[in-house]
Amino acid sequence: MRQTPQEQKITALIEPVVAEKGFELVAVRMLSEDGMQILQIMVEDPATRTIGVDDCSAISRALNALLEVEDPISAAYRLEVSSPGIDRLLTREKDFVDFCGLDTKIEMDMPIDGQKRFRGVTQGIEDGAVIVETEDQGRIALPLSGIAKAKLVMNDELIEAMQKRIKKAV
Incomplete structure (x- = not known):
């Protein structure tokens, strides 16, 4: 799946943090909903291809801190960290x-x-x-x-x- 230059930059920035937590980055997408930008990040455990809510929250907190410092998105946005789901995107x-x-x-x-x-x-x-x-x-x-x-x-x-x-x- 193709990424925009901004999505590529964010992927390079956050992938090490996700890996450090023991998970794999599946997808990074910038979406727009009702005029609000959404940074959607999908992660999973490489062994089970799943992730729990607590792990999503921990990754979200770590990424939020990093993204605030690095500021790769100029406009206001909402960060969403989730599993890719069962009918997942195939991105790699x-x-x-x-x-x-x-x-x-x-x-x-x-x-x-x-x-x-x-x-x-x-x-x-x-x-x-x-x-x-x-x-x-x-x-x-x-x-x-x-x-x-x-x-x-x-x-x-x-x-x-x-x-x-x-x-x-x-």
Whole structure:
């Protein structure tokens, strides 16, 4: 998923703090809601792919202190620290590998053969492209560099896969 220059700057600034707390940074997004800017930060435990409310609060406090000192956002904003959720965004190459075999929706920056939106089962990464098995087109390769947004699809397989991951980590 592409980041704006501001999101890239914030990512570089906060990633070490998140890692120091034992978590992975999944996504940094600047959003706007009713005229208010929102800095949305998604984090998770690398083993379980989850995070609790207390850990989100601790990370939020640490990041808030850092962001006040570094001041990478010129306007007023609200900081939100959360888990990526079960039907999470796929923002990193490793996400497409880790969530292989699950149903995914992918939106491209530019059309591929006249199509920007794809849905299928992620098969992995080959030569800088996400391999997806779709019902209509079969196996297709979508360049990572051209992905605007990718997200897991909420279904029984996803719920079962996440439950297994949590049990395995505990």
